[in-house]
Amino acid sequence: MNGDLNDRIDAMTATSGTIDPLRRVLVIFPGALGDFVCVVPAIEAIAARHWGAMIELMARAELARLATGRTAIARGYSMDAPHVSRLFNESSATDSEAREFFAGYERIYSFFASDDARFRKALGAATDGEVSFHPFRAEDNCPGERHLAAAYLRSVGAPDAPMRPRIEPSREDLQAASDAIASLGCDPSNLIAIFPGSGSPAKNWPFDKFATLARMLSERARAVFILGPAESAIEHRLREYDLPVLKDLDLSTIAGIARLVSGFVGNDSGVSHLAAAAGAPGVVIFGPTEPARWRPLGRIVVLDSAVEPDEVAAAVTQICRDHDSDAPKRHRVEKHVL
Numbered sequence: 001m002n003g004d005l006n007d008r009i010d011a012m013t014a015t016s017g018t019i020d021p022l023r024r025v026l027v028i029f030p031g032a033l034g035d036f037v038c039v040v041p042a043i044e045a046i047a048a049r050h051w052g053a054m055i056e057l058m059a060r061a062e063l064a065r066l067a068t069g070r071t072a073i074a075r076g077y078s079m080d081a082p083h084v085s086r087l088f089n090e091s092s093a094t095d096s097e098a099r100e101f102f103a104g105y106e107r108i109y110s111f112f113a114s115d116d117a118r119f120r121k122a123l124g125a126a127t128d129g130e131v132s133f134h135p136f137r138a139e140d141n142c143p144g145e146r147h148l149a150a151a152y153l154r155s156v157g158a159p160d161a162p163m164r165p166r167i168e169p170s171r172e173d174l175q176a177a178s179d180a181i182a183s184l185g186c187d188p189s190n191l192i193a194i195f196p197g198s199g200s201p202a203k204n205w206p207f208d209k210f211a212t213l214a215r216m217l218s219e220r221a222r223a224v225f226i227l228g229p230a231e232s233a234i235e236h237r238l239r240e241y242d243l244p245v246l247k248d249l250d251l252s253t254i255a256g257i258a259r260l261v262s263g264f265v266g267n268d269s270g271v272s273h274l275a276a277a278a279g280a281p282g283v284v285i286f287g288p289t290e291p292a293r294w295r296p297l298g299r300i301v302v303l304d305s306a307v308e309p310d311e312v313a314a315a316v317t318q319i320c321r322d323h324d325s326d327a328p329k330r331h332r333v334e335k336h337v338l
Helices: 002-016 033-049 060-065 082-086 097-102 115-128 148-155 172-184 207-217 231-241 251-258 270-277 307-335
Strands: 020-028 053-059 076-077 107-110 130-133 191-195 222-227 244-247 263-267 281-288 300-302
Touching: 020 033, 033 053, 033 060, 033 148, 060 076, 060 251, 060 263, 082 097, 097 115, 097 148, 115 130, 172 251, 191 207, 191 251, 191 270, 191 300, 207 222, 207 231, 207 307, 222 231, 231 244, 251 270, 263 270, 263 307, 270 281, 300 307
Parallel strands: 020 053, 020 107, 053 076, 107 130, 191 222, 191 263, 222 244, 263 281, 281 300
Antiparallel strands: none
């Protein structure tokens, strides 16, 4: 584990300057994947503010793993760590284990429990550094901001910082992605990734429309459906349509796939945010949430959920055509890395 961490720190040092492990900054963030991608620009602004410090993240375990080495985050921890739950206890102010964990940070930014007075007091007592609290989704103190990423930036005092989230797949991510694509016999330069699920069935475009879209796209490209655990129920239907499927991939591998493919189509979902942040152009189908606040940021076309497959196919074709000018660079990266 320590070797892996040192490798990640070495990689960050090569591009971001010297990291001083004695200067540590912690970001505590409780959200799911889409929320996390939206807070990445704020984390980058925090890293720029504390130049040279080691930026660490406490979040959902899978997001802590994703962020480490692929964003400004050098080390990640699970929100389920006992140090967090201890801060809600009556004896938290004198909890030695909580203090042992938090005391080493010169600065803590918490997007967690900002409205819980006991937690705020206990976290402040557990560290010698400065602590600030920021509302999750930043709606309370930044109601005028349209997009969530802009609201997070304003909440950490960096309203003019770049709003585009960036998640950089590693060499290992790209290799895993290439292996997954190769298992289907596909060429990534002529592949469209389809993400048919989301965190809520109400956000999902109908399955039959996705299947029709895949058949339409097959005239110019190949479509692959990428399924998470929540979409396992539709796998048999995709097999019946003889449509290629990749399932239960790590988020880091999905980021690698997004970097390699021609484009993607998805619902209003965390994985659509991830694909856009990893560099894929795409079409995202929205309803009923508000795109102005929740859309993925990047080379994205947003369509209403009432759209028909032929309209989505036309939008995908156009955005991939616009992306073609980057294709030689993308293939050089693939050849070099893999």
